[in-house]
Amino acid sequence: MPRKQLVPAVASTYPRHSFPIMPAKVKVRDLSKRYGGLEAVRGVSFEVEAGEIFGLLGPNGAGKTTTVECLLGLREPDTGQLEVCGFDSRRQSREAKQRLGAALQSTALQDKITPREAVALFASFYRVAASPDTLLERFELADKANARFETLSGGQRQRLALALAFVNRPEVVLLDEPTTGLDPHSRRELHVSIRRMKEDGCTVLLTTHYLEEAEQLCDRVAIIDHGRIVATGAPRELVAASRSALSVTLTLRPGIEAALLASVPGVDELRVEGGTVSFRTRDATDTLATVTQLLREKRIEILDLHVRKASLEDVFLALTGNGESTPEAGG
Amino acid sequence: MNALVQHIRVSLRLHFRNKMALLYGYLFPLIFLIAFWVLYRHERIPLLRHMGELLTVSVLGGACFGLPTTLVSERERGVWRRYRLTPVPTWVVVTSTALARYVLVLSAGLLQLGLAFALGMTMPAHPFDLWVAFTLVSFAFIGLGLVIATLADNVPAVQALGQCLFLPMLIIGGVAVPLASLPDWAQHVSAFFPGRYAVESLQLCVTGAGLSATRFSLFALIVIGFAGCIAGAKLFRWDAQQRFAAIGGKAWILPVLASWIAVGVFAESRGRVKVAPATEIAVATTPAGAAPSSSGTKGAAASNATLPTASPPAAITATEAPTPSANTNATSPAPTPATTVTPPVTTAPAPTVALTPPPTVPAKPEPPWMKVTDKDVAALDYNVPPDQGIVSPIADRDEEVADFIKEQITTVQERLSTWEPGMDEDELQAVRNLLCVAAVPDSIQLPSERYVPRVVYEHLKERFPKDKLIKLLTWIAMNPERGMVLDEMNDLGIEGQAGDAYQVRERMYLYAIKFIARLTGRVEE
Numbered sequence: 070m071p072r073k074q075l076v077p078a079v080a081s082t083y084p085r086h087s088f089p090i091m092p093a094k095v096k097v098r099d100l101s102k103r104y105g106g107l108e109a110v111r112g113v114s115f116e117v118e119a120g121e122i123f124g125l126l127g128p129n130g131a132g133k134t135t136t137v138e139c140l141l142g143l144r145e146p147d148t149g150q151l152e153v154c155g156f157d158s159r160r161q162s163r164e165a166k167q168r169l170g171a172a173l174q175s176t177a178l179q180d181k182i183t184p185r186e187a188v189a190l191f192a193s194f195y196r197v198a199a200s201p202d203t204l205l206e207r208f209e210l211a212d213k214a215n216a217r218f219e220t221l222s223g224g225q226r227q228r229l230a231l232a233l234a235f236v237n238r239p240e241v242v243l244l245d246e247p248t249t250g251l252d253p254h255s256r257r258e259l260h261v262s263i264r265r266m267k268e269d270g271c272t273v274l275l276t277t278h279y280l281e282e283a284e285q286l287c288d289r290v291a292i293i294d295h296g297r298i299v300a301t302g303a304p305r306e307l308v309a310a311s312r313s314a315l316s317v318t319l320t321l322r323p324g325i326e327a328a329l330l331a332s333v334p335g336v337d338e339l340r341v342e343g344g345t346v347s348f349r350t351r352d353a354t355d356t357l358a359t360v361t362q363l364l365r366e367k368r369i370e371i372l373d374l375h376v377r378k379a380s381l382e383d384v385f386l387a388l389t390g391n392g393e394s395t396p397e398a399g400g
Numbered sequence: 401m402n403a404l405v406q407h408i409r410v411s412l413r414l415h416f417r418n419k420m421a422l423l424y425g426y427l428f429p430l431i432f433l434i435a436f437w438v439l440y441r442h443e444r445i446p447l448l449r450h451m452g453e454l455l456t457v458s459v460l461g462g463a464c465f466g467l468p469t470t471l472v473s474e475r476e477r478g479v480w481r482r483y484r485l486t487p488v489p490t491w492v493v494v495t496s497t498a499l500a501r502y503v504l505v506l507s508a509g510l511l512q513l514g515l516a517f518a519l520g521m522t523m524p525a526h527p528f529d530l531w532v533a534f535t536l537v538s539f540a541f542i543g544l545g546l547v548i549a550t551l552a553d554n555v556p557a558v559q560a561l562g563q564c565l566f567l568p569m570l571i572i573g574g575v576a577v578p579l580a581s582l583p584d585w586a587q588h589v590s591a592f593f594p595g596r597y598a599v600e601s602l603q604l605c606v607t608g609a610g611l612s613a614t615r616f617s618l619f620a621l622i623v624i625g626f627a628g629c630i631a632g633a634k635l636f637r638w639d640a641q642q643r644f645a646a647i648g649g650k651a652w653i654l655p656v657l658a659s660w661i662a663v664g665v666f667a668e669s670r671g672r673v674k675v676a677p678a679t680e681i682a683v684a685t686t687p688a689g690a691a692p693s694s695s696g697t698k699g700a701a702a703s704n705a706t707l708p709t710a711s712p713p714a715a716i717t718a719t720e721a722p723t724p725s726a727n728t729n730a731t732s733p734a735p736t737p738a739t740t741v742t743p744p745v746t747t748a749p750a751p752t753v754a755l756t757p758p759p760t761v762p763a764k765p766e767p768p769w770m771k772v773t774d775k776d777v778a779a780l781d782y783n784v785p786p787d788q789g790i791v792s793p794i795a796d797r798d799e800e801v802a803d804f805i806k807e808q809i810t811t812v813q814e815r816l817s818t819w820e821p822g823m824d825e826d827e828l829q830a831v832r833n834l835l836c837v838a839a840v841p842d843s844i845q846l847p848s849e850r851y852v853p854r855v856v857y858e859h860l861k862e863r864f865p866k867d868k869l870i871k872l873l874t875w876i877a878m879n880p881e882r883g884m885v886l887d888e889m890n891d892l893g894i895e896g897q898a899g900d901a902y903q904v905r906e907r908m909y910l911y912a913i914k915f916i917a918r919l920t921g922r923v924e925e
Contacts, residue, residue: 141484142484166487177479177481177482179477193403194483194488195487
């Protein structure tokens with residue numbers, strides 16, 4: 070299906086938001102990685118500025134995790150340049166890792182290790198280390214400090230993973246799908262933690278397929294699909310820039326033929342299912358005036374009418390082609 | 401450095417929290433030890449002669465099963481992948497894992513020694529050397545464990561691979577089954593397995609001359625250990641998603657194979673493969689009067705120039721040999737240097753070890769065995785294994801000889817009366833040599849092991865007056881570690897060698913007791 074290029078995939082098209090100008094903490098240039106015949110990542114480039122929360126947004130299998138794993142040194146990219154805090158993440162990987170904290174999709178530790186031991190062990194791997202007690206306190210693990218990993222709940226394990234990501238007082242934190250599998254309460258707690266990271270001066274790069282999460286948390290997102298970045302920018306900029314900034318839903322009696330409305334100027338992505346008609350438009354006032362005029366002529370009654378602002382989801386669906394890879398809304 | 405220490409500490413703590421690991425790491429070696437203790441319950445010093453095997457089994461289990469199982473299961477879980485996100489270098493985690501494992505196998509070895517002491521084992525001859533040898537054995541097997549961890553993609557694969565190494569080493573590699581009782585081909589195969597060198601080096605530190613006598617084994621262990629550690633580190637995989645089939649640099653496995661082959665070829669080229677003389681126990685001092693015919697001593701010493709003559713394990717002779725009667729020592733003019741006896745190393749049909757025609761002997765003092773009294777005879781320990789058992793069996797007088805060994809028994813019967821070692825001028829040595837004929841088939845578990853002792857007994861009865869024979873046998877039973885031991889008697893049609901003079905002596909002792917019991921009517925014929 071041909072994808073509509075609604076938003077140019079160049080971040081600089083949009084006005085930069087108000088961060089002090091500093092060198093980017095993470096730079097990815099022209100990253101490509103293939104597994105056998107599958108091109109998982111195809112020329113991905115983006116930069117994460119100091120102090121921002123940057124989201125890599127995309128459906129499952131889009132290439133988010135591969136991108137992050139290349140940055141972390143877990144995978145060897147085929148081509149591309151990767152920099153973390155000014156260090157080449159391949160050739161100077163040890164220096165890069167000293168400044169990088171990370172939590173993978175699932176963090177596995179030995180069954181019998183306790184949070185206190187794990188934090189102390191990981192702290193010994195770095196030049197600079199935070200106090201284990203402070204970390205356990207901060208991630209609400211103090212009362213579980215001596216419990217074995219196997220007895221921790223999913224949320225506690227996730228918090229321990231985050232504590233480990235902070236053990237070296239990192240400048241940059243990479244979180245791969247940090248909220249996947251968490252219950253709504255844990256997820257909200259995690260959002261609070263991530264905002265706190267930013268307040269503490271950390272730069273955060275996270276991947277997610279939860280659109281609402283990205284919209285709430287991220288200063289900027291890059292939408293990635295089929296191994297390519299299709300849009301980059303602040304969520305509200307992306308929505309604002311969308312041609313179909315408003316979404317209109319009408320319930321009519323009797324129904325109507327799609328062809329009748331398709332010719333109305335300003336109607337995009339028209340869908341007609343029985344008596345329900347939905348479309349997007351940039352100017353609801355003008356478009357609706359034309360539509361109601363048309364309905365009155367045809368003696369069709371409006372039973373219900375909704376106009377709502379487009380969400381990141383709408384932008385996302387428009388960009389990634391909604392059929393094959395639907396992201397989950399919510400968060 | 402901090403990371404190294406922390407990781408060792410955490411590894412050890414986790415090990416002690418894991419019940420299965422404890423079971424494998426500690427209970428399993430102890431069970432092995434108890435099994436050996438039961439199996440060899442008739443040995444004079446419990447377990448001492450098997451510590452090499454037992455310690456090797458501990459290290460093998462801990463290093464070739466325990467280590468890769470832990471590594472691979474942690475890798476499968478993703479623990480190592482998480483380590484990978486930190487700047488900790490590979491060598492730190494590999495080294496700390498290996499060191500933690502060393503501490504574990506060392507503690508298992510000490511536990512084994514502790515239990516062995518509790519069961520009555522005496523102090524090893526060279527405790528410090530034993531620790532050094534144990535460390536090198538651990539090094540070799542931990543290297544091997546690292547290689548298994550790189551080859552195996554999952555825990556079941558570790559078990560399979562581990563068994564592929566463990567069982568052959570146990571059975572034909574000289575670890576659980578004495579090499580001497582194995583056929584030639586198995587002895588050649590064992591030269592290519594590290595287990596043999598582990599047992600040899602450890603055992604020589606327990607009952608032999610220590611590290612200095614086991615240089616080749618130590619060298620073999622170091623070579624194998626280095627190859628294993630290097631390949632293990634080079635092929636180390638952090639991530640369970642990297643299957644072995646898909647990783648690069650598989651050629652690093654070659655040095656491991658090459659090291660095994662090189663060690664085996666080297667051993668072959670230096671004629672070290674057939675029956676190890678390693679398990680011989682040196683006798684500390686032998687009073688001249690009690691010494692076997694002087695010609696024999698010379699012959700043995702000459703054929704054995706490479707073995708140490710000043711031998712250390714005083715502990716063994718001192719604590720173990722029934723105190724030779726004081727007057728014997730008193731009459732002896734001067735102690736001669738220790739003698740060690742080993743079976744001939746060559747496969748050539750060398751007749752017997754120690755026999756050259758005796759030179760003219762000056763008038764000798766009264767032989768010590770003549771002083772044996774009825775009291776000495778009564779004081780012997782007649783609690784010996786049953787005649788129908790595995791250790792020191794002896795056929796009843798009227799027992800039918802199985803057809804397939806009839807010919808062999810007849811040969812022994814016929815040749816015994818003209819067998820040169822049996823005619824030794826020194827009657828004591830002659831009886832000893834004849835006891836060896838009974839002891840060797842038992843040591844190597846020949847099918848004829850029940851019948852040859854019977855033939856020897858009848859021959860002895862015929863040859864010596866009863867009272868004299870009782871005295872001779874009693875003296876031998878009182879001094880089982882003195883004199884020469886024969887381990888090859890092809891000329892009697894008995895093929896094979898025990899390769900372990902200690903064992904032959906022990907069986908000689910048992911047969912001496914059994915013969916005395918019959919001669920004195922303690923046991924009915």
